[in-house]
Every structure is written in C-alpha cells, then in structure tokens.
Amino acid sequence: MTTKHNHFTWMVGGEAGYGITTMGQMFSRACTQSGLYAFGYVEYPSLIRGGHNTAMVRVGSNPVHSHSDKVDMLLALNKETVDLHVHEMSVGGVIIYDGENVILSEKREDVLYASIPLGKITKELGAQALMRNTVALGASFGMMKYDFKYLEKVLADTFGRKGQEVVDYNVKVARTGYDYAIANFGDKVKIGENIQPIEGAATKIVLSGNEAIAIGAIKAGVKFMAAYPMTPITTVMLMIAKYGVKYGIVMKHSEDEIAAVNMAIGAAHMGVRSMTATSGGGFALMTEALGMAGITETPLVVIEGMRPGPSTGLPTWTDQADLRFVMHASQGEFPRVLFAPGDVDECYNMTIKAFDLAEKYQMLCMIITDKYLGESVMTTVPFDHKNYKPDRGQLISRAEAEKMEDGKYKRFEFTESGVSKRAVPGTPNCVYAVSTDEHNETGDLDEGADNRNKMVEKRDRKLQTLKKESLKEIDMLQLHGAIDADLTIVSWGSTKGPILEALDLAEEQGKKVNFLQIKCVLPFPTEEVKKVLTGAKKLLMLETNFESQMSGVIAQNTGILIQDKLLRYDGRPIHPAQILEKICQTI
C-alpha cells in the first residue's frame, strides 16, 4: 500500500499454537524500539491448536493507526498461509516460505517467492522445531536489510529470564536466518528498503488496548478486581493478576461473571477502587448486579470488550454490536457513564477517568472496547502520569467521622448535586445499612411514593452534576481533520484508527473529509454532537455492526438521522481502503 507515510506491512501466518502471536509482538517491539511506529493485529480461530493464525504488523516512520488490507511481506509457515493470503500481497511483495516443505503449484508473477529452508537450517543448528520461528524472524529482518541489533535486543528481553545461554542461542539462530536472507535475496528485494530505524527518535512503547486499560487501572489505584476469563478481555485480568503482589491488588478469578461483578461491588462498597471486565456473554450474566451498583450508589468500573454475538457468535473476532445492550443493561433506570476509547492512549486515560468519576459520583462507570482495540498493539509515547491525583469525591475520612455525632449520618442524604457523603463500612459513628430495595435517606426500606420520586431524581441528578462538573468537550467527542470538509464521518470506538488512516488517503486524492469521534456515549453529548452534525455538508455513519446502533442513539438524542452508512458485521475490522472506497463513492 503506497501512502505518503511510507508504511510497510509484514504478516506471519501458520497453525494455531505455534507462537504466531509472540512473533508478531517481537516484530512490533523491534520496530518500535528502533524508532518506528507499529500497529499489530492478530487473527485466530476459537481453537487452541490447529486452525489458521495470523499476526500482521504494519510499521512506518509516521504514526500507524490501523492494519491494512495489503501485505508487503508474508512469512508463510505453512502452505495454507500462502493459499489464504496470496491475493492480499501488494505488487512487488515478498512471500517467505520453506520451499523444501511447502510445494506451490501456482505463483503470482508480481510477487517474489523467497524460499528459505527454515526447517533445514533449524535442524542443522540442532535446535528444537519451534526455533524455526526465530530463523524466520531473522530472515524477515534480513530481507528488509534492517539493522540486526534491534531484533537482538528483543530476543534478549524475551528470553532474558531463561539466562544468557538461551539468549545467545536464540540470537545465533536468528542471525543464521538473517544472513541467509541477505546472502540469497539481498539484492532482489526492494520492498521495505525505505523502512529503516530512526536513530535518536523519542522513546516509544507498543502495547494493546487491554494492557493500556490494566495500566490505567493500576495507576488509578484499583485494589480489587474479580473476573472470569473471556475473549477478548482475558489479558486485562491476567495483567492485573501479574502485578497484584507488587501493587497490592487482589485479582480474584471467580466462579462465574455473576460472582465477579457482585464481588467487585462488595469490595467497592468497602472502600477500595474495584473493577471487573468481561465480554458480551459474561456481561449478560452481570446485568442484574449493575442495577445493584446503581441503587446502592456503589462506585464500580466495568470493562466490556465486544466480540460478535449473538450467543457464542464469533468468539475471537470483532464488532461493535453490544452498544445498545451495554447502554441499557439491567432493569429500571439509573445513571451510568459509558466511555468508548478509540486507541491505547484513550484506553489508559479513560480508565483513570472512569475510576475517578465512579468514586466522585458513586456511580457505575463503564468502558466499551472490542477485540480489535483490546488485542491489537499500537505504538505510543510512554504514558504521562506524574501529576495524576485520584479524586475520591465526598469520602468521609476517619478523622472527620470521629468528630461526627453518632446516628446522624445519612448515607443517601438528598443534596443539590445528588451526591451524598460516603462513609465506608468501618467508619466510626456512621453505621448504616444499604439495600437493593428502594430506601430513604438513611438507607432504610421505604416504598413511599414521595420518597421514591425523590430518590429517582437524586440518582439522576448525579449524572447531570457529573456532566457539568467533570466532563470537558474533549472527554466526550472530538472532531478530527479539517473543520471545513465536504464529508463528515461519524463513528466511535476502535474504528478510529482505520478512519484516521482513511482521512490521509482521501486527502492524497484531494478529498476533504473529517471525522467526528464520539468518545462518551453516556451521558450523551447531545448539544455538542448536534452542533457538528448540523454544520456538516454531508454525513456518513460508520460502525462495525448490522443495525447501526450508534446512528439510532444519535437520532434519539439529536433528532438527526444519518442516512448514509458504512457498516461491517462479518467479524473483521474495517480497513482504511474500504473506507476510502466509500468516501470516493460519496463525494
């Protein structure tokens, strides 16, 4: 794919269970550490072994926001990979394969088939069969004539725990592949030549949306998480668990998602920052308890990582079809916050913000992501966090409580803001009981009509106060690109990256397009969105679901129904070329 940014797309494919994902991570790390930007995207079936896996890494000297529909260098660890992906190869691209094991009957004229005896080299080095991956990684960098030292560092980081001997051995194996590629194909391969390390570039890191959420949670002071494994959010719980002892966080792998969310609420009520994470199926099990957080006014952070349903659906693929479900989950009416991050920085920042808002307004705060955002890795600058100060809202301190008169405290006191002072259990002079039944200011059961009205209104008032006090426009929406555009794309969540790429592609073709990103779904920024929509010349709604759920939400709030739509619902993320095509049809 030729763009002004000089990007290059590498992809490895092979059988599931053979370290494909790890290879992708190592490739993106080596590139990021040498000053480039990377975006890594993995596709895998819902299987542990067998089945076809790919890891794509797109790199470049300028920010890379998404995957691509074209591959410049394909590392095919089996024949199936060539068969499935040969049509994605760009003109002049390279397919690296092991010609001694993979027999190809048909070949494309405009692609270089570089056979490297991966198996034989591995055997000659006396290495285990899986070391073939390391030979192949070395060969990839050799083809690109990329300085070997960056791969060497990643190998050292990856295998350092196992000792210097293991590191040296891996380096030797990778070097053999690297040298073979240069010796045999060095002068034949032109693609990727312009992709070279940027010496002295600012320090960058490459990580996934899930990792960014976990780091954000740790920074915000999460002390308790309960969760049940489910693609695509499992890595959030694993990362919290990994750092549990170091940061004093209990990560409880519970018996099911019902227990997970109820535990998270119990811990939060006790006064620690608490969270859970799940995908659609688990979220379905959590719905009843979300209302418990609502009526007991317990601060709770919930991450929902979407994958295509209904039911088990496409467990390892991506879409945005849980939006309405998450917005409305649980019986009754209660206020909640719903953020929709679009990249790793937003995952990190919105997670921190969610913890603050949850405590300050004693409310359920949710973050909706998907497999594409949660499991793709992207390059960013190390998170800036030095000035962060947690906002715990109206939490009564022990010292303050000791001066209070016993029996006077009202947990749900009616206030102008809707927010009542919060004493956590264990606080002196404040003993109270809360209930999932409707209750009065003290927390005692109360089914009175007048009290009920006041309580419903009190809870709702918190959201109005939150919007006024704590949400800036940039927290809720963002207009990317030129103000004066012929077309405005409206979208949310993980489509951000592909849309940003498409804006660049459109610009190259002389088309003026901008992009309204909705970052906060609840409370919905009605006036702000309306302003952009009414000022736009043409509108295009873009989402990865069938019903165009967000356009319904927009219409419901603003009265504006966006007619023109680009929807994808096959479980695959939308890519920039697809968006460009639609732009060209529209303007």
Add this chain to the structure above:
Amino acid sequence: MSNNLKLLTDLDTGSKCNWCPGCGDFGILVALKQALFELKINPEETMIVSGIGCGSQTPHLVKVYGFHSLHGRALPVATAMKMANHKMNVIIIGGDGDGYGIGIAHLIHSSRRNYNVTYIVQNNQVYGLTKGQTSPTSDHGYVSKSTPEGVIEVPIRPLSIALSAGATFIARGYAGDIMYLKKLIMDGIQHKGFSLIDILQPCVTFNKINTYQWYQQRIHKLDTENHDPTDRMAAFKLTEEWGEKIPVGIYYKEDRWLYEDELLMLKDKALVDHSIENIDIDPIINSYL
C-alpha cells in the same frame, strides 16, 4: 478499639420489621443479636450482608453495617468485602432459596476458599416472600403452589454439600431454641474459617408441614451425644440424617488456612488501608522499553 456496645438494645435500629407473627426469623434475629452482644463485637467493625427473602431484612434490624444485596448473591458480595477489609467481622444471612437454590454455586466456592466469614441460613423449606412455593430443601412430595402434585426431586443436603466443598465449620440450629442457637452462632463467628450454620426455621404462614411441633419431635442435640466434630466421615454420616431424627449442633470443625491469610497483598495491611496516591507505574512502562 473501643467497644460501643453497652446494652443489648444498642443493637436495635428502630426499623419496622415486616415478618409474620410467630415467624422463625424472630428467634434467629434474637439469637444473632445476643451472640454479637456476648462476643462484644464492635458494631462499626461488623458487616451483615443478606440476599433477598423474608429474613434478608436482617441487616436493617441489627445496628451494625449492613448490605441487603441481591437474591442469591450475598456470598460473593460479602466475601469480597472480607478481602477488601479483612479486619471487619463479616456475617452473611439469607434463606434456603437464596443460598441453596439460586446461590448454590457461591456456597460451594466460598466453602472451598475458606474465608473467615459466618454464613447463617434461615432454612424454612419454603419460599415465603413470594407466598409459598417449593424450595430446594422441601421434602419429596411436598405440595406447594408451584408443585401442586408434590415435589418430584429429592431435597438438597446443604451440609453435605458444604462439607464436601471444604467448609471448615458446619452446624445446624433450630430457631425455636434461641439459647442453643446463640451459642452455635457464637461458635461460628469465633471459628477461623468459613462457617455455615443452617437453621431450621418454621414458616408459620406457608409451610404447614415443617412446623415448630414437627421440628421439636425430631431434633436432638449433638453435644449430649458422643460425636467428634473433627471426624469428617462421622460428619458426613450426620448430614445424611434427615427424617425421624434431625441432629442439631456442630457437625464438623476443622482448622485450615484462611483464604485471606494466603493473599500476599494483605500481609502488611488491609486493601482499604493502601494509599492510592502517587502509584509509580514506571516499572510496568519500563518493561516495554
């Protein structure tokens, strides 16, 4: 820590109770309050969590911290509270439908984790709050509004389930014998580990079979018999005793490591006592460099 309890009535909340006259819940409530009073617990450091059911109003009737949660979900709420602040006394209370029906999975998993909490089940063998349907502990043949031809399945053996799942204190009490029940609850609270106290409790409105008289004719106290509560196999045998004779008392008692003691994060202090200011994430960021 100072103890604010001077009189038993210090545990009264003044909240209106909505139980039927003669309900077994009253006996359990009185026994619980007396146990808390005699143990000199600090109300500010005690939390009662309930589910949903007639007896789940209890947190509003005892002046300690309370959380009246969802039907069947008191255990996950409460056990996480224990993990968040393990210095608190955590007591869970709920009915048989709540704990042995919709919430049975949590009983099994909480038992095997052995948190230091006390779980009191108000077992009246019927659904009272929804006006008289069969419960998981209703006997075979029990006729109710939801089983007009009688219950076809066999009843749950909750003590046997908890025992095999790994609970370390298992007892059965009777709501009609408050003094004996008070002692059982005290033993349960003092036990270090997950204690289950199943309390046989007449529902005077909807259960016309398992009445005070029915229980009184059947129960016998284990203390007066030659039962060794550390004998696991003997305890299993007792859990099978149901019908003409029903044992009350401590079935089983075991010393085993506590879940919260094994959590390295709780070694120095409770989770709630950790500062969340200035958390340094550089070590994590550095792992990406």
